[in-house]
Amino acid sequence: MNGRPYVREVRTASWYFGRWRDLHHMLNEISSIFIGGYALILLWGVKSLAAGEQAYLAFLDGLTSPLSLTFHWVALGFTLLNSVSWFGVTPKAMPVQIGDEFLPGHYIAIGHYVAWFCVSLVVLVVSGVFSNG
Amino acid sequence: MSHRTIDLEVMRYRPEQDDEPWVQTYKVPCEEDWVVLDALIYVKDNLDGSLSYRWSCHMAVCGSCGMMINGEPALSCKTFIRDLPGDVIRVEPLTNFPIERDLVVVMDDFIEKLQRVKPYIIRDESKPISEGEHRQTPAQLKKFKQYTLCINCLCCYAACPQYALIPEFIGPAALTLAHRYNQDSRDQGWEEREDVVATNEGIWDCAFADACSIVCPKHVDPASAIQQMKISSTLSWYKNLIGLGGKKR
Numbered sequence: 001m002n003g004r005p006y007v008r009e010v011r012t013a014s015w016y017f018g019r020w021r022d023l024h025h026m027l028n029e030i031s032s033i034f035i036g037g038y039a040l041i042l043l044w045g046v047k048s049l050a051a052g053e054q055a056y057l058a059f060l061d062g063l064t065s066p067l068s069l070t071f072h073w074v075a076l077g078f079t080l081l082n083s084v085s086w087f088g089v090t091p092k093a094m095p096v097q098i099g100d101e102f103l104p105g106h107y108i109a110i111g112h113y114v115a116w117f118c119v120s121l122v123v124l125v126v127s128g129v130f131s132n133g
Numbered sequence: 134m135s136h137r138t139i140d141l142e143v144m145r146y147r148p149e150q151d152d153e154p155w156v157q158t159y160k161v162p163c164e165e166d167w168v169v170l171d172a173l174i175y176v177k178d179n180l181d182g183s184l185s186y187r188w189s190c191h192m193a194v195c196g197s198c199g200m201m202i203n204g205e206p207a208l209s210c211k212t213f214i215r216d217l218p219g220d221v222i223r224v225e226p227l228t229n230f231p232i233e234r235d236l237v238v239v240m241d242d243f244i245e246k247l248q249r250v251k252p253y254i255i256r257d258e259s260k261p262i263s264e265g266e267h268r269q270t271p272a273q274l275k276k277f278k279q280y281t282l283c284i285n286c287l288c289c290y291a292a293c294p295q296y297a298l299i300p301e302f303i304g305p306a307a308l309t310l311a312h313r314y315n316q317d318s319r320d321q322g323w324e325e326r327e328d329v330v331a332t333n334e335g336i337w338d339c340a341f342a343d344a345c346s347i348v349c350p351k352h353v354d355p356a357s358a359i360q361q362m363k364i365s366s367t368l369s370w371y372k373n374l375i376g377l378g379g380k381k382r
Contacts, residue, residue: 005231021342
């Protein structure tokens with residue numbers, strides 16, 4: 001006999017394995033680890049570049065290792081997952097009301113995808129990806 | 134005539150008798166148009182009068198009969214038995230709340246948090262009745278009407294992983310009601326609510342799992358309300374930083 005309200009325990013380490021939407025949420029959260037790791041590698045590259053040609057070539061050589069390639073593919077996967085999740089929920093965070101009605105959510109999501117594409121294009125152009133030299 | 138007989142597995146907890154919850158199974162002959170609440174009423178009236186659960190309107194308006202149905206938070210008056218797979222249905226009290234008795238949970242934590250967000254219209258100065266009502270355009274009403282549909286059923290709290298892990302989190306329904314009044318053109322209470330809402334225990338404990346909106350039986354979309362408040366709060370913070378504070382909305 002307890003005699004008072006019963007408090008159920010929360011499975012703090014494994015709660016998200018029981019339901020897909022919880023696991024999906026945690027995958028989005030975990031993506032920050034890989035995106036943060038990628039940012040650190042990028043900073044390491046900039047540091048190598050500042051240290052001179054030999055250091056930078058060693059850095060580039062390190063990027064081709066199987067471990068590095070695996071990490072980058074996994075990071076890319078998590079980045080895409082997080083990006084798609086993010087753009088999918090933008091209509092909730094940024095609803096657009098025109099007169100008495102709200103703009104359908106998919107217009108807002110598509111607008112963000114278009115902006116993402118345009119910004120990516122500008123970055124690629126500025127970084128010289130499309131230049132012949 | 135009975136349409137289908139189900140095994141209704143009910144989590145029981147009687148504080149004066151039990152150390153912990155346990156499951157009791159009832160055979161319930163169901164009609165085609167029965168919802169889960171009808172099965173519980175059948176048990177109470179015909180099989181076991183000691184079973185405790187909350188209900189009132191039987192039409193998804195009062196918000197009393199929220200419970201876990203096959204592991205998902207839902208209104209038992211809105212969940213048709215014919216829509217559930219198999220012949221075994223499991224009902225449990227809403228997760229993330231202490232169990233008072235059987236399917237009845239203790240709601241005190243939510244009620245306390247609801248009061249903290251001041252879910253009512255706040256005016257700087259009240260207008261005399263002789264000056265008439267506060268008028269509102271259809272567009273102004275549209276801005277917050279969706280958030281008025283919350284019936285405090287607490288399904289969103291049962292689904293919220295953040296509330297499960299951080300009991301101090303104010304949670305979806307209370308924050309949504311804060312947003313509902315912040316968005317109301319008649320209200321001037323944002324600054325009063327901000328001290329409660331724009332805090333770690335408020336909007337910033339929300340990790341945007343979106344589970345609250347997925348399970349909401351009234352399609353209130355609490356996750357959208359919280360994310361919109363995050364944007365408002367951030368803009369307000371930057372405005373204050375550069376000295377453009379004042380009326381924040």
